Amino acid sequence: MKASLSILIMLCLIACTPKSDSIYKAPINKNDGLTVSTLSQHQLDKNAFEKVNQDILNGIYGKIHSVLVIHKNDLVVEQYYNGWKSTDLHFMASTTKSMSAILTGIAIDQGKIEDTKQKMLDYFPDYAARETDSLKHQVTIKDLLTNTSGFKWDEQSLPVDDPDNMGAKMDKVDHLLLASLQLQMDTTPGTKYVYSGPNNIIMGEIIKQATGLNIADFAVQNLFEPLGINEYSWFSKNGIYDVGGGLQLKSRDIAKYGLLHLNSGKWHDQQIVSEEWIKEILTPYIEIKHPLYSCCQWQMVKTEYGFNSWFIPGNGGQIINVVPALDLVIIINADNRKIPLQKRKPLEFLIKDLSKIHPKLKP
Structure with missing residues (x-):
C-alpha cells in the first residue's frame, strides 16, 4: 500500500512539474555574427513569452520547428520544437522568393543590372526573337519582383499538392526557365497582382545573365559569406535554380537575413545592399487585399497596434516578420502542410502573441 502511494505521489509530481x-x-x-541577450535585459515580458511557448508545445499553432526573436539587434529568443535543432537546414518554401529581390538590388548596386525598368526579354534575346505577344515584351524587372508580370497563372485556387495546381505542374517540367517564359499573358504588366513562382525563376536567370554567376553562387559571394552563412541547400534542375521555393537555411541564418532588412541593408559595419534598395523593397507597390500590400516580394500590413509590419510567408508555416517601429524581427519555421486550419490557430496569431512581449504593446 505504501509502495503504491509513493508511486502515485511520484506520478503526480511528474505530471505537475512543467516541461x-x-x-x-x-x-x-x-560567434556566428548574431549577438545574444535575454528577454529580461531587454525589458521584454518573459512570462508572456512562456505562455506562448506553452501553447506552441501544446500544438495550438500546429507543428512548429523553431521560433527566433531579435530585438534591437540582439537574439533574445531561440527555441526549437518537435525534434528540430539549430544545426538543421530548414526548407524556406516561398520565403525563398525574397532572395530574388535582395540579390537584384546587389546586382544593381554593382552596376550589373542597370535598373528595374529593364525589360525581361532583353536578357533572353533568342527567346525574344520568337515571342510574338507584345505584352510579354513589356514585362520589366519591376513587374517580376512585384508579382505584376501579367502572366496567366494561378497556384492558389487549388491545394499546393493537387496535381492540377499550376505550381505542382511547374515542379515537374524539365526546363524551368523555358516553361516560365512560355506562360501565356493575361493582363497588362504592372497592373494586377498575381502570386507567381515563375517570376522568381526568371529573375534568378536574369541575375545569372547579368552577373555571369548562377543565383546560388552570386548569393554565396555577395550575401551568404558576408552574413556568415556557411551552409545551405538550393534545389536546381538542369542548371536552373528554384528561386520560388527551393532554398534551405538554418533558422539562425534566416534570422540574420531578416535583420539585414531591419537595418536597411547593413550587417555590422558592412553595407551589403544599399539603403535605397531596402527602401525600395519595403515600399508598398500594389494592393493585394485591403489592407495588405505587395512590395518587392515582401508584403506589408498595418497591425491593430498601428505599426507597419513587413513579412514573407512560406508554405507550411515559414515566416520572416520585420517590425521597424518595435525594432523587432520574428522568425518562424514550421511544417503545417498537412494540418488543416480547423485544427490549429493561424500563425498570424502566433506573430501577434509573440509581439505582445514588447513593452510598447502593454496596456
Whole structure:
C-alpha cells in the first residue's frame, strides 16, 4: 500500500512539474555574427513569452520547428520544437522568393543590372526573337519582383499538392526557365497582382545573365559569406535554380537575413545592399487585399497596434516578420502542410502573441 502511494505521489509530481522545454532559455552565443541577450535585459515580458511557448508545445499553432526573436539587434529568443535543432537546414518554401529581390538590388548596386525598368526579354534575346505577344515584351524587372508580370497563372485556387495546381505542374517540367517564359499573358504588366513562382525563376536567370554567376553562387559571394552563412541547400534542375521555393537555411541564418532588412541593408559595419534598395523593397507597390500590400516580394500590413509590419510567408508555416517601429524581427519555421486550419490557430496569431512581449504593446 505504501509502495503504491509513493508511486502515485511520484506520478503526480511528474505530471505537475512543467516541461523543461516550456521554460525560456537564453540563446547561446555561437560567434556566428548574431549577438545574444535575454528577454529580461531587454525589458521584454518573459512570462508572456512562456505562455506562448506553452501553447506552441501544446500544438495550438500546429507543428512548429523553431521560433527566433531579435530585438534591437540582439537574439533574445531561440527555441526549437518537435525534434528540430539549430544545426538543421530548414526548407524556406516561398520565403525563398525574397532572395530574388535582395540579390537584384546587389546586382544593381554593382552596376550589373542597370535598373528595374529593364525589360525581361532583353536578357533572353533568342527567346525574344520568337515571342510574338507584345505584352510579354513589356514585362520589366519591376513587374517580376512585384508579382505584376501579367502572366496567366494561378497556384492558389487549388491545394499546393493537387496535381492540377499550376505550381505542382511547374515542379515537374524539365526546363524551368523555358516553361516560365512560355506562360501565356493575361493582363497588362504592372497592373494586377498575381502570386507567381515563375517570376522568381526568371529573375534568378536574369541575375545569372547579368552577373555571369548562377543565383546560388552570386548569393554565396555577395550575401551568404558576408552574413556568415556557411551552409545551405538550393534545389536546381538542369542548371536552373528554384528561386520560388527551393532554398534551405538554418533558422539562425534566416534570422540574420531578416535583420539585414531591419537595418536597411547593413550587417555590422558592412553595407551589403544599399539603403535605397531596402527602401525600395519595403515600399508598398500594389494592393493585394485591403489592407495588405505587395512590395518587392515582401508584403506589408498595418497591425491593430498601428505599426507597419513587413513579412514573407512560406508554405507550411515559414515566416520572416520585420517590425521597424518595435525594432523587432520574428522568425518562424514550421511544417503545417498537412494540418488543416480547423485544427490549429493561424500563425498570424502566433506573430501577434509573440509581439505582445514588447513593452510598447502593454496596456
